[in-house]
Amino acid sequence: MITLLSNRIESGDVIELDHDGVWISAIVLLANEEAIILDACDDSTPFLIRPIDLVRYRLFRPEAA
Secondary structure (H helix, E strand, O other): OEEEOOOOOOOOOEEEEEEOOEEEEEEEEEEOOOOEEEEOOOOOOOEEEOHHHOOOEEEEEOOOO
């Protein structure tokens, strides 16, 4: 697994982000230049965040085979 900081976020990625001082993991459902829809996989409703508001996050991607 590769951990990337501040790279392009795409649908299907898994990210860990700082949300009000708490680190949460989420799956990226949809992403474009204006908005990202995330699912925290905790039975809550998916939420929307603007890429400009993602100040602190880590992006996880499987290593290329």
